[in-house]
Amino acid sequence: MREPGVGGETRWVVQQVHNNNIVLALDAAGRSVVIQGSGVGFGARRGTLVDAGKVEAVFVPLEGVAPEAAAGTLADIPAEEVACARRIVEAADLLLGLERAEVLLLPIADHLHQAVRRARLGIQVDIPLVWEVRSLYPVEFTAGQRALDLVASDLGVRLPASEATAFALHFVSSSFTGAAIERTVRMTQLLSQIFDVIDAHRREPLDREGQAAARFTTHLRYLFVRLADGRPVPLAPPLVRAALEESVPGVMAAAGAISRLLTTEWDSPVSPDETLYIGLHVHRLLEDAALEPR
CATH class of the missing domain: 1.10.1790.10 (PRD domain)
Known part of the structure; x- marks a missing residue:
């Protein structure tokens, strides 16, 4: 999910390289964003332009979240999980017409990482509000169920059915201006x-x-x-x-x-x-x- 830079071109300036695949950068609007892409950080240095051809996703930190912390969080998430999170947001965007899809990328990736870790360790957690979410937000709930299918196909992990509720709440949060989860x-x-x-x-x-x-x-x-x-x-x-x-x-x-x-x-x-x-x-x-x- 790329954003237009000056003159309609995509442009980011490197602020900090976290690893070969994660870079903190300034976009054309002067915002700090997290850039993800295979090899996007390799050889990059502060003040240079990000190689736009290597950019796979742009993560815009939520209001109140330090960009450095957001980049650090994303750097700790395996690349295949980040790619799956991106597919989840893109699928939800097609279904829901998300207003702030780029803001959802990071929280979805973080939630996915924790959910997959719990599933692989056999840790069960109680996720409340299943009836409330299904009743109030049926389309978002459907998007949450699709997210579980994507996780199963991309990562080979079948998350508990209740996790559809957790994903749906993230999708709902994007429809409320400035509302955190x-x-x-x-x-x-x-x-x-x-x-x-x-x-x-x-x-x-x-x-x-x-x-x-x-x-x-x-x-x-x-x-x-x-x-x-x-x-x-x-x-x-x-x-x-x-x-x-x-x-x-x-x-x-x-x-x-x-x-x-x-x-x-x-x-x-x-x-x-x-x-x-x-x-x-x-x-x-x-x-x-x-x-x-x-």
Whole structure:
């Protein structure tokens, strides 16, 4: 995944050579990036141009990650795993249209390296949020499953099925501007808490695998993106708010509880208009769920 340099040409200036295959360099925009390619560091020296013909991938460190540390991490990962990580990101990009594919390369390579090491040592880890990720982010989950197939074909290692969730969370994180994987995990954990609020309102568990729940989680996904990006919803007519508060006060109370959960996560209040729209979706969810066969 290359980036255009000055005048449409690809251009990088060597800052530090980590090994024959990994170089820290400045791109045309003045950013420190990690260059990977067979022999790209051989004979290279600080201040010289990177041989563009040897560049296989450009890794852009996440915000807050020191470029030197990123280069060091990548230098410790076997070349075949780096190549597999690149294929995973490229396959996900084709499926999802990733907004920041180049930023994902390094965390995917690092995660892949650790996952392969665990698998070869027979170490089992519990990966939570499988249902939440599959419900909120079904396309990203599919991309995660494809990643497991690529690992099996490229590296001869069959990772546990739950690792599809971990890869999917990385893909999801790229859709939230500036969101690290930890923030994406916290947002995803909210899904269960929101359904717990609705269950308390209904006084019985909702079928979280049903079509009504699936439609509701789609609305929640868009809600999470809006809140993460700071985009407001359209202003709600006062008459609509008054009608809902009068006709379904319990639903609006549940919507208020959900808004407080979200406020705690984002450290900023959820607007009354957003709360109203949450109430509308909760109301629709409960109506649809009542019609589903038991």
